[in-house]
Amino acid sequence: MCPTASNKNNLTQTYQNIGETFQNIFDEIGKVIVGQKNTVEQIIIAILCDGHALVESNPGLGKTLTISTIAKITELDFSRIQCTPDLMPADITGTHIIEESDGKKMFKFEQGPVFANIVLADEVNRASPKTQSALLESMQEKQVTVGNDTYKLDRPFFVLATQNPIEMEGTYPLPEAQLDRFMFKILVDYPTFDDELNIVNRYTTAETPQVNRIIDKNTLLELQKLSREVPISEELKTRVIKIVMTTRQWGEHIEYGASPRASIGLILASKARALIHGRNYVSHEDIETMAYPILRHRIILTFESERRGVSKDQVIKKILENVK
Incomplete structure (x- = not known):
């Protein structure tokens, strides 16, 4: 067997092993x-x-439990x-506090909850x-300025x-430019009858199940690099x-289309999906x-489409069918 074929088989086996890890x-x-x-x-x-994700769902569907388990x-x-409306930027990023040591007072930076690897911003x-902007700065720049x-x-x-699609009174919807910072918008639906029966049985008859560590932080960073190396054809x-580009040209349903950030995100997400x-x-x-999760928060439907009850996912489906 020639070296080229051998290397190709080894690479295929490596990706299969990674797939087993994700399973x-x-x-x-x-x-x-x-x-x-x-x-x-997703x-x-x-x-x-x-990237980052925005999840839209009704309360009680396990968003916090899912992300803490991961x-x-x-x-x-x-x-x-x-x-909450009274949450201040310093409550997220942290603030300087006065600390006394050896009779001297000095300022010490007290880190906020944003200093973590995984942050759940509920509702x-x-x-x-102003507080949303403080969070979005850390998302984009991967740093905090105080x-x-x-x-x-x-x-x-x-x-x-996360955001709740109901009870919109007293909320501050994210502007389109800030929505674009999120790689995905994920919609979570109610469980099926069988799944809900399983949930009830699991959480009413026994202790909460415990999980084991599968990969560490360094391995995850390596997988992030590897996902970008997955080949994609021209x-x-x-x-x-x-x-x-069709989202920018389809005036029948779409008022404003997606930015080049959507093209980058769709290719990266497709590579990562292939890897897992x-x-x-x-x-x-x-x-x-x-x-769907890449585009649904990056397009704005026309008034006529919204009036007729056309959903963004329906429009995305039509685009996928037309662009072969």
Whole structure:
């Protein structure tokens, strides 16, 4: 067997082994989280892409439990921020406090909850725009500036922000430019009858299941690098760009389309999805699956489409069917 063929087989085996590792991760998460396979997969893909996710769902669907479980199996620091209208930027980033030592007073920086590897910002649309901006700065720059001092955040750094589609009174919806900072918008639906029966049985008859660590922080950072190295054909790159550009040209349904950030995100997400499925190539299925969470918060429908009850996912589906 020629060396080239041998190297190719070794590479294929490496990706298959990585796929098995991620299957172990999903199995471990499954000890705590019932169903929600797509939600869990998309959150892990966002982490692999070094991106952030916005989750929209009704209360009580396990968002906090899901993200804290992922933190446990990856041995990452986890913090939760409950966003309220009176939450101040310093409550997120931290602040300087006066500390006395040897009879001298000095300022010491007390880190806020944003100094973690995984941050859950619950009901982010209830925080004021000023507080939202403080969180979004850390998401974009991976650092926090307090006064004249700048503090780097530990890597990996991932923000999962949630918002409730009901009870919109007294909220501050994220502007479109800030929504674009999130790689994904994930929609979480209610569980099926069988899943809910399983949830009831699991959490009313026994103690909460415990999970084991599967990978450490350094391994996750290496997987982030490896996900970017998954090959993608020029044909698929072209299709991704055509999909995104169609959102800017389809005046029948879309008022404003997606930015080039969507093209970058869709390619990265497709690569990460291929990696967690143990493949060393990107497929059309990867692109079509990832197009929904990538695009649904980056397009604005026309008034006529909204009046007729057309959803963003329906528009994305039509675009995927037209752009082959």
